[in-house]
Amino acid sequence: MKFKHLIVAAALAGTVFAVPASAQQTITVNIGSSHPEANIWAWAMKNGFQPEVDRLLAEKGEYKVNWVESYGGTLYKFTDTREAVRDGIVDVGMVGTVWEGATMPLQNVTYFTPFATGDHELLIEIFDKLTDELPELRDSWAEQNMVHLSSLITDSYDIYATFEVNTLADLQNRKLNAPGTSANWLRDTGATPVDGALTTYYTNIQTGVTEGTLSFASGILPTRVYEVAPKLTRVGIGSMYFGGIAVNKTFFDGLPEDVQAAFRAAGKETSKRHGAYVTEKATTAITEMQAAGLEIRELPEEEKRKWVNNLPNIVEPWLATGGEPAKTVLKAYFAALRERGVEPLRAWDEGL
Numbered sequence: 001m002k003f004k005h006l007i008v009a010a011a012l013a014g015t016v017f018a019v020p021a022s023a024q025q026t027i028t029v030n031i032g033s034s035h036p037e038a039n040i041w042a043w044a045m046k047n048g049f050q051p052e053v054d055r056l057l058a059e060k061g062e063y064k065v066n067w068v069e070s071y072g073g074t075l076y077k078f079t080d081t082r083e084a085v086r087d088g089i090v091d092v093g094m095v096g097t098v099w100e101g102a103t104m105p106l107q108n109v110t111y112f113t114p115f116a117t118g119d120h121e122l123l124i125e126i127f128d129k130l131t132d133e134l135p136e137l138r139d140s141w142a143e144q145n146m147v148h149l150s151s152l153i154t155d156s157y158d159i160y161a162t163f164e165v166n167t168l169a170d171l172q173n174r175k176l177n178a179p180g181t182s183a184n185w186l187r188d189t190g191a192t193p194v195d196g197a198l199t200t201y202y203t204n205i206q207t208g209v210t211e212g213t214l215s216f217a218s219g220i221l222p223t224r225v226y227e228v229a230p231k232l233t234r235v236g237i238g239s240m241y242f243g244g245i246a247v248n249k250t251f252f253d254g255l256p257e258d259v260q261a262a263f264r265a266a267g268k269e270t271s272k273r274h275g276a277y278v279t280e281k282a283t284t285a286i287t288e289m290q291a292a293g294l295e296i297r298e299l300p301e302e303e304k305r306k307w308v309n310n311l312p313n314i315v316e317p318w319l320a321t322g323g324e325p326a327k328t329v330l331k332a333y334f335a336a337l338r339e340r341g342v343e344p345l346r347a348w349d350e351g352l
Contacts, residue, residue: 025063027259032070033094034078035199038222040278041094041152042071045245048270048277049092049150056262063259078197081243086145091251092263094152097243098180099197105322106140106329110240111181112315113330115308115345117337118156120239120282121275126336127151127241128271134332136325146246149267152274154216155282157182157237160225161212162205164295165233167303168310177201177213184314185214185237189307201225218278221285226294235299235307236345245270308346315348327352 031050033042050067057063076084082100085093097107110116110123117123128151131137141148159165163174172190177200183193194210198219204210205228212229214237220226247263255263290296299307319326334349 024061026066027063027255028066028068029092030068030070030090031092032075032084032090034073034076034081034084034096034197035094036072036222039198040154040218040274040281041096041242041245043277044150044152044270044274045092045094046071048273049245049266052266052269052273053262056265057259060258060262063256065259073199078199082144082146085246085248088248088251090248092149092245092247095146095243095246096197098182098240100243101181104140104144105318106136106325107241107243108181108318109326109329109333110238112184112318113333113344113346113348114157114185114237114311114314115304116238116334116348117342117344118236118238119342120153120155120278122337122340122342123153123239123241124151124271124275126333126340127153128268130329130332130336131244134329136328141244141246142249145249147249147252148244148246149263150245150270150274152242152244153278154240154242155218155278156239157185157214157216158235159212159233160215160220160229161231161233162229163211164231164297165235165299166297167300168307174212175210177204177210177215182214182240185311187312187314188310198223198225202228205229216282217285217289218281221281221289226289226292230294232289232294232296233299234296236304305345311346319352 031045033045035042037043037046053065057065070090075089078096079099081094081096082103084090085095097104098111101108131148165171168189174191175194176186176191177196178186178193179195179197186193196204201213202223202225205212245267252260330349331352337344
């Protein structure tokens with residue numbers, strides 16, 4: 001496949017000299033995303049994964065990587081992240097499982113269990129562990145010709161809109177961007193969900209296609225959506241497992257063992273850096289957006305509970321479609337939350 005080759009760094013075309021056994025080998029790796037480097041997920045790839053792979057390989061001295069970067073959607077858009085890595089358009093990429101409800105449904109468990117936790121760093125820890133330990137999750141990546149390396153998350157989802165939200169009644173007849181399965185969070189609220197992504201929200205709201213979005217601070221700041229949706233209502237829908245940094249499995253299987261090990265170790269380190277970075281960005285984003293005119297209010301606790309308790313059992317269709325694997329993932333996820341002292345606002349695992 002194109003780009004899938006080792007280049008002996010010391011070898012030159014047409015040379016008659018033998019390459020010493022100790023010569024460092026260069027591996028060309030195509031890496032990319034549908035989002036720009038300022039985005040929290042692409043940032044994790046560029047500033048976490050790549051330098052950590054470089055560092056680990058430099059310690060061994062046998063291999064190094066020539067990174068061919070295609071960030072910012074230059075090769076594919078947000079609707080094609082899975083196919084891009086699966087088919088080898090890139091070797092390593094950001095895969096948004098939030099947009100893959102039909103092909104990778106198990107990864108979307110957090111989107112079917114809102115109001116569970118707002119601790120995004122905890123969520124990364126849980127999903128790195130679950131993806132390593134649960135065959136149901138690990139194998140579903142392999143079935144798509146991918147190897148999961150690092151968990152990608154969001155900070156907590158809230159409402160950024162052109163209008164105030166003081167009660168659930170304020171959502172009546174409103175149109176809000178709600179990507180993929182997050183549309184379920186608006187069920188029976190009176191609001192209409194419209195699909196989209198961070199790369200489309202600004203234009204959607206500016207042109208009146210929508211009146212706001214369900215989103216998170218670290219994503220809203222770099223896309224400047226707050227300029228067209230200057231009213232933030234904190235509703236605490238929670239942090240979400242968005243997807244992962246993944247490597248094309250065919251490519252990965254052909255790598256030397258030391259490079260495979262570096263990829264896996266770099267993935268774990270990237271998860272930690274990603275979590276810390278999101279914490280930093282979510283905090284500074286609110287400060288910066290407030291200074292730019294963002295108005296912030298808190299949805300009253302009784303309205304939050306009314307919201308989550310009035311939702312239909314949105315996890316039930318997901319469980320019915322996913323069968324026993326879905327039940328296993330949901331039980332493991334909620335058990336992991338409770339083991340860490342978190343009690344979700346609604347027990348979506350009740351009765352399993």
